[in-house]
Amino acid sequence: MKNAFIILLIFFFGALPLKAEKITSAYMDLNIDQCVLMQIFDYGTQYACEGYKGYPMLVGEGDLKFFVSYGFNAPNEEAAKQTIYPYNFLDNNIEWRLKTKNGAFFPFATILQFSIYLPDEYLESQKTEQEILVVTKLEENNTCHIAYIDIKKTNNANEIAREIADQKAVDFNCETDEIIRITNE
Amino acid sequence: MLKFFVSISIFISLSFGAFAQNIKSEYSKLDLNECLLLDADDMGASFACAGYRGFPIYVAEGDLRMFVSYGFGAPNEKAAEQTLPQFNTINETLEWRLLQVNDNWIPFATILRWFLEDGDPATPDGQVLVVTKIEANNTCHIAYVDAQLVANANEIARNFADNESADFNCETDEIYYVPS
Numbered sequence: 448m449k450n451a452f453i454i455l456l457i458f459f460f461g462a463l464p465l466k467a468e469k470i471t472s473a474y475m476d477l478n479i480d481q482c483v484l485m486q487i488f489d490y491g492t493q494y495a496c497e498g499y500k501g502y503p504m505l506v507g508e509g510d511l512k513f514f515v516s517y518g519f520n521a522p523n524e525e526a527a528k529q530t531i532y533p534y535n536f537l538d539n540n541i542e543w544r545l546k547t548k549n550g551a552f553f554p555f556a557t558i559l560q561f562s563i564y565l566p567d568e569y570l571e572s573q574k575t576e577q578e579i580l581v582v583t584k585l586e587e588n589n590t591c592h593i594a595y596i597d598i599k600k601t602n603n604a605n606e607i608a609r610e611i612a613d614q615k616a617v618d619f620n621c622e623t624d625e626i627i628r629i630t631n632e
Numbered sequence: 633m634l635k636f637f638v639s640i641s642i643f644i645s646l647s648f649g650a651f652a653q654n655i656k657s658e659y660s661k662l663d664l665n666e667c668l669l670l671d672a673d674d675m676g677a678s679f680a681c682a683g684y685r686g687f688p689i690y691v692a693e694g695d696l697r698m699f700v701s702y703g704f705g706a707p708n709e710k711a712a713e714q715t716l717p718q719f720n721t722i723n724e725t726l727e728w729r730l731l732q733v734n735d736n737w738i739p740f741a742t743i744l745r746w747f748l749e750d751g752d753p754a755t756p757d758g759q760v761l762v763v764t765k766i767e768a769n770n771t772c773h774i775a776y777v778d779a780q781l782v783a784n785a786n787e788i789a790r791n792f793a794d795n796e797s798a799d800f801n802c803e804t805d806e807i808y809y810v811p812s
Contacts, residue, residue: 483685484736497686500668
């Protein structure tokens, strides 16, 4: 019911004539083998990967989980501590949501698929439990996950992820707001 | 000739000392048109650029001078406040010095050519290779090599990068000038 309400809300806002604000997507490869190792800890490693036009991107790996954060303050952002339990791996393609700033496109959110698995299942059958689209908002000192969309249980999950990015990212407060969870069940 | 080169290489490798460190260079493009404009005002502008395999680069332009810094903390590193006294611009090719650690190549320094102008058309413009060490919270210029006065400027810059970066303390150590 709550989810239906959210979908309705999105539909409502989506249908409103927006201010003439241009939003677009850029898709980039994400492959840890193409990234550069920044730090090794007892519990994991941190890489820098190429973000949109050089927007800094940090990928952390620890205990069979990934953490992805953005910006020059990436290691200290909330996103650097956020992941999905129990175990996961990342898709090798990332979507950047961009809008114009200073006359050029500038990223304000990303959409990235996390595949969730239980270790036994993954080792035996490469089976994943869930596939979640994670929407992350990008803002210095306010970069965090804002929505989780269950791909297998949601029709047009990618579209919904984009809508949430476009409608919610700007005002989302990483300290006080709750992550939006979408499963059409 | 090849033999001569090989023996020189061996000599250099041996003179590095007991522990054989693998060091190499990679080159990346540094074109502000391909970077992300972070901020712009009357005073200048700042950019994020992609470095070696996505290593973060911060570039700022202010008062007709360039500032280039590295890493996730780039805007807060000393390098972000360092430039040369003359009006200057930077080259579009950036050399990275990389150290092999197991299967990884880790950037520990960069070498970048800066073009200098003192505003007087009568005097020739200058070129300086700036060696910057890369280390979290300790990223700064460590050497200035005059590319017009010094014959093998690139090689000397690499030597400074390889031999002085690791121990250079950005707060207390003084920048090397070649010629001094």
